[in-house]
Amino acid sequence: MFNDIIAALATPPGEGGVAIVRISGPGALQLVQESFKPYDPQVKLSEKKGFTLTLGWLMEKDEIIDEVLVGVMRTPKSYTGEDVVEINCHGGVLSARRCLEQIVGQGARLAEPGEFTRRAFLNGRIDLSQAEAVVDVIKARTEQGRKLALRQLQGSISRQVEFLQDLLIQINAQVEASIDFPDEVGDLDYEEVEQKLNQVLDLLDKILNAGNKGRIYQDGISLVICGKPNVGKSSLLNALVQKDKAIVTDIPGTTRDIVEEYLNVRGIPVRLMDTAGIRETEDVIEKIGVDKSRTAMENADMIIFLLDVASGITEEDLDIYQKIKDKKFVILVNKEDLEERKITSDEINKYFANAAIIHGSVRTDTGLEELEDAIESKVLQGQNGAGMEIMLNIRQAGALKRARKSVLDLLSSLRNAPLDCLGVDAWGALECLAEVTGKGLKEEVIDRIFKEFCIGK
Incomplete structure (x- = not known):
């Protein structure tokens, strides 16, 4: 279907062990052969069978560009369905560039984005969904x-x-x-x-x-941790991502801006956001942080709402709950390791009936497994794939x-x-x-x- 030869660097730019220059199209083997000097002078690249490797040098006239290993894939059993040659050179930026420049100088053109896969589609090797x-x-x-x-x-x-x-x-x-x-x-x-x-x-x-x-599982979700000040939101983010990402102190209002990190929850990519504690405040900077928290909650795919057994259920907690009750959320009752607890089961049933409730302590890492299970369950709720x-x-x-x-x-x-x-x-x-x-x-x-x-x- 195509009568030209395309070439491009198939590995990321930068330093590495190996870089690969990929060439595809009718006559690709003959084109590379013009610049390739095999270790064995009896070997001709154009006569090599598919799925073979040949060691030698890539040359520019009499000058060695690099020692390379050349892979041959013959039509139709190649990625594009055409003759494909892959030059494995040393992984430096200069070596890869010189090899690619030599192939383009021999008559290939630089491939456009996705052109190798496009040729595989147009040549009938794969369909568009593949x-x-x-x-x-x-x-x-x-x-x-x-x-x-x-x-x-x-x-x-x-x-x-x-x-x-x-x-x-x-x-x-x-x-x-x-x-x-x-x-x-x-x-x-x-x-x-x-x-x-x-x-x-x-x-x-x-x-x-x-x-x-x-x-x-491909796009992932945005997950916001919310609650009043000093309930353990930043500590929870640090515990879930297993590093000290957010600053943690005993001073309410420490978190002023949204802190983000990415993690994997049961195979689901999660963009996790720690937010400023939500309360009425006269502090101008903290008020901006609270406004950002409310916006993040509105836009989130799911919310973790933290309660603090040490302070009990307050009006601030009930106000936050009213704002999130129509979204996907899970409640984590935090600091269960404390002896003095001001939240009872009757209160939870009264104020948060039918909500998913997890009891735990971020400090002792208890309840985190159950929390991840609840997140997975809520995210996939209503997504019935019938085993597909x-x-x-x-x-x-x-x-x-x-x-x-x-x-x-x-x-x-x-x-x-x-x-x-x-x-x-x-x-x-x-x-x-x-x-x-x-x-x-x-x-x-x-x-x-x-x-x-x-x-x-």
Whole structure:
């Protein structure tokens, strides 16, 4: 499909053990061979089999640029589906740049962002959902997110889409057969078509629900720690991230600004925010901090609300609770290691009925495991993936939702609309499903997707 050769640095810039210059396109082996001098003079790079490595020097005329190890991947069994050569050179900035400049000087051009993966897609080696999964693998921030992205790369969503397409093609074939050959085929079997449509709808719902759940493991959540002053918010942040990130003192109002850190909670990437204690104050700087705390609470995906057994439940606590009660939250009753406790079970049941309550002590690290369990449970609440492990981006989810609407339209008009109208709705659903794998997308949309990739990928 392509008649030019592209090249780029496939490893991050900077110093390292090895840097890789990737070259792809028809004639890539012959191009690299012009600048490559193997240790064994009998070896010709253009004659090497795929999945082989050859040691030698990359040359600029009679000058050695670097000692390199050249990998050969032949079409179609390569990342792009084309002939691919990877030059493994020493990992210094200068060595990698000189090697790349030499290849470009021989006739290759610098690859655009995502162009190697774009060629893999356009050459039919992967579909668009798999191509997008490459970015998700690279950007994964937790092990669970990485595993979901790898399943996507291996075609988990593609297989589900193909199954849905098969069902809709069967339905469309039945409709068109009843239109074109009424005498031979007879009337449309509405019950069978309705059964298949409900099967499609059920699977679409499961995929969308699983995709919502899977996306949490990739995008993560924002989690705000809130409470009145001196309840242990900063100590909790330090305990969860296992380092002294926030300043901790016995003086109420120590935290004036939002302190952020990232952590992994049961495979979910979490942006954790410690906030200023919420109270009425005349201190101008503290008041700014309190306003920032309230804004962070409003925008948070979830909240940890701290109570202090030493001070009891106060009006400040009840005011904070009124502001967060409609959001996802968990209450941590802190300082349970103290002998004198001013919070009773009856008070908790009275003021915070049906709330998720964790009793613990940040100082002694008790209750933190239960807190992480509660965070996971709250975040995933309502995310029923029916055992599926799938990750959808906004584009894919949008296409599936449009397919779902077409199926619902088809179901609602099944016994009332003319047969040719039913065929239109069936094809509409099929076109939406084709967008997921990239078969129905315009070139400008594909361009926009691959611009999100890094150069060399």
